[in-house]
Amino acid sequence: MSTTSLDNPPRDVGAAAPAPGRRRRAKPGTWRHAIRRDWQLYSLAILPLLFFAIFRYLPMLGNVIAFRKFEPGGSIFGESWVGLRYVKMFLNDPSFWTVFTNTLVLGALTLLFCFPLPIVLALLLNEVRNRRVKRFLQSVSYLPHFLSMVIVAGIVMQMLAIDGPVNQIVKVFGGEPTAFLQKPEWFRTIFVSSEVWQTVGWGTILYLAALTTIDEQLYEAARMDGAGRWRQIWHVTLPGIRPTAITLLILNIGTFMAVGFEKVLLLYNPLTYPTADVISTYLYRMGVESSNLSYAAAIGLFEALVGVVLILSANLISRRTVGTSLW
Amino acid sequence: MTFEKTRGYRAFQVVNAVILTGVVVVTLYPFLNILARSFSEERYIVGGQVNLIPRGFNITTYKLVVSDSMFWTNYGNTIVYTVVATAIAMLLTTCYAYVLSKKHLKGRTFLIWVAVFTMIFSGGLIPNYVLVNGLGLTNSIWAIVLPNAISVFNLLVMKAFFEGLPQELEEAAAIDGLNTYGVLWRVVLPLSKAVIATMVLFYAVSFWNSWFTAFLYLNKTDMFPVTIYLRNLIAGATGAESAGASLSEASAAAANIQSVTIMLTVLPILAVYPFVQRYFVSGVMLGAVKG
Numbered sequence A: 001m002s003t004t005s006l007d008n009p010p011r012d013v014g015a016a017a018p019a020p021g022r023r024r025r026a027k028p029g030t031w032r033h034a035i036r037r038d039w040q041l042y043s044l045a046i047l048p049l050l051f052f053a054i055f056r057y058l059p060m061l062g063n064v065i066a067f068r069k070f071e072p073g074g075s076i077f078g079e080s081w082v083g084l085r086y087v088k089m090f091l092n093d094p095s096f097w098t099v100f101t102n103t104l105v106l107g108a109l110t111l112l113f114c115f116p117l118p119i120v121l122a123l124l125l126n127e128v129r130n131r132r133v134k135r136f137l138q139s140v141s142y143l144p145h146f147l148s149m150v151i152v153a154g155i156v157m158q159m160l161a162i163d164g165p166v167n168q169i170v171k172v173f174g175g176e177p178t179a180f181l182q183k184p185e186w187f188r189t190i191f192v193s194s195e196v197w198q199t200v201g202w203g204t205i206l207y208l209a210a211l212t213t214i215d216e217q218l219y220e221a222a223r224m225d226g227a228g229r230w231r232q233i234w235h236v237t238l239p240g241i242r243p244t245a246i247t248l249l250i251l252n253i254g255t256f257m258a259v260g261f262e263k264v265l266l267l268y269n270p271l272t273y274p275t276a277d278v279i280s281t282y283l284y285r286m287g288v289e290s291s292n293l294s295y296a297a298a299i300g301l302f303e304a305l306v307g308v309v310l311i312l313s314a315n316l317i318s319r320r321t322v323g324t325s326l327w
Numbered sequence B: 001m002t003f004e005k006t007r008g009y010r011a012f013q014v015v016n017a018v019i020l021t022g023v024v025v026v027t028l029y030p031f032l033n034i035l036a037r038s039f040s041e042e043r044y045i046v047g048g049q050v051n052l053i054p055r056g057f058n059i060t061t062y063k064l065v066v067s068d069s070m071f072w073t074n075y076g077n078t079i080v081y082t083v084v085a086t087a088i089a090m091l092l093t094t095c096y097a098y099v100l101s102k103k104h105l106k107g108r109t110f111l112i113w114v115a116v117f118t119m120i121f122s123g124g125l126i127p128n129y130v131l132v133n134g135l136g137l138t139n140s141i142w143a144i145v146l147p148n149a150i151s152v153f154n155l156l157v158m159k160a161f162f163e164g165l166p167q168e169l170e171e172a173a174a175i176d177g178l179n180t181y182g183v184l185w186r187v188v189l190p191l192s193k194a195v196i197a198t199m200v201l202f203y204a205v206s207f208w209n210s211w212f213t214a215f216l217y218l219n220k221t222d223m224f225p226v227t228i229y230l231r232n233l234i235a236g237a238t239g240a241e242s243a244g245a246s247l248s249e250a251s252a253a254a255a256n257i258q259s260v261t262i263m264l265t266v267l268p269i270l271a272v273y274p275f276v277q278r279y280f281v282s283g284v285m286l287g288a289v290k291g
Helices: A003-007 A031-044 A046-066 A085-091 A094-114 A116-126 A131-146 A149-160 A165-172 A184-212 A216-224 A229-254 A261-267 A270-276 A279-289 A293-321 B007-038 B042-046 B060-066 B069-100 B108-120 B125-134 B141-145 B152-163 B167-175 B180-191 B193-209 B212-217 B226-234 B247-288
Strands: none
Touching: A031 A046, A031 B069, A031 B180, A046 A293, A046 B069, A046 B108, A046 B125, A085 A293, A094 A116, A094 A184, A094 A229, A094 A270, A094 A279, A116 A131, A116 A184, A116 A229, A116 B007, A131 A184, A131 B007, A131 B247, A149 A165, A149 A184, A149 A261, A149 B007, A149 B193, A149 B226, A149 B247, A184 A229, A184 A261, A184 A270, A184 B007, A184 B247, A216 A229, A229 A293, A229 B007, A261 A270, A261 A279, A279 A293, A279 B125, A293 B125, B007 B247, B042 B247, B060 B069, B060 B247, B069 B108, B069 B141, B069 B152, B069 B180, B069 B193, B069 B226, B069 B247, B108 B152, B125 B212, B141 B212, B152 B193, B152 B247, B167 B180, B180 B193, B193 B247, B212 B226, B226 B247
């Protein structure tokens, strides 16, 4: 066996070793060297990079149509500059402020319920001693997560139909059957409760994982100090899952503005627009249905901006106060 | 452990059992109710008399939906879209994840950021819509399978898995004369069956369930996936083609047809769910480890 093959790892997978047996070798650490050594690896990245360039980064640039007039069939970047015209337009649009408020309210309610409930459920599941029972409970609670939004919407409609189970219960208590989905005052309740139904079980996965990593000795020590069940939860369990909770909280805040676009689109109707219409559904109607693409893009950009500000501030606040952050 | 025997703890266990039973009931009831409705006679549904047990048991509505040729066309479309989209997604994701898993690669950090950045920022609905239209993908399968070909989350899961593989095996294979493609195809992939299966599941379920891209970009009925068929049924835009002769009859049957279509659409997922669920769970855990 020659010394070269021993001392030099093979070209394709080796670390920073120079290519063996080449007359004109490039200096290690330069791009020429890296490409000569790893060109096959780079070639594997070409198609995925094309995907990202076309379907992810091009649309980001495409947002300039918010400031340019878009003509149907024309360039995806629009035809001529119109400055802040579309921004001014939506700031003066009364329906914009309705949907803006609705977005904030639905987002806040979703966060208020969908963030803490998985923690509670995870704590309860964690107390189940029988492993089989525990696994069954988990399987059942994950199930709604695997359904298409269309199916969830269908189930919600069937449950709330005039002759559906919810109205049967209403009747038992002597109430009048209500067409819940036609009533603006019910939309928020319906949206949030179906969201909880769909996400709470799945949300427990990471917390249950975090719970298993808590050191048993901490509980032991707490017990020695005379801590009861509740104090153990308060002083050991909750601090143990805090990093997970904060990471998920920041991520939730990041998607605050995009609240349940698909579900709202499937569940709302003109009767419930006063409480149900959110920014994303409004821009869908403005853009796709009414073809005011530049106007809708301006609204979308605004929505994204608010989202970015929210996630950056959440990250900053949590880094300053509890020392955990996404970056 | 003495506290486990205290009265307070026992009381807690009872309360806990009650709450968790409640969770199970609330989660499962809607499924069982719709299952019961799908086998019931319309008059009992309209009368609000169907709970967990079908009343006036019959499979007429199943026959009705199954005899609607559009239902089968759309069901077939869903299968085709799911298979093609999953194949493309797996190809792109595997290649990129493998590249990203090579720690010595120059420019690796940049390549990772190209992907991760799109998790935080996205172009938004309208620019995407304009782009897909501009590329002329509307009313073709490409509008469904291309724009979501890589899920960054799945990409990071796969990358983490590849990073955990023993480097020595790949080096040995390279010494034996395999080039990078050979190493990936003949050494790495056979070792990665678990993660590949998980990723195929992740993608397949998401494509099976997706409806919005089809809703946006397809407007030919015979190209719809079954989710759009169901959505139109729910929105009242169309009934199952043969949904009864008279209008009143059709509206009475609507709830029944919806239940049946929901059951048929969800069936494949319910059928594989018990077997695949744990893969999903481990995949999510792996994805939670920051890349």
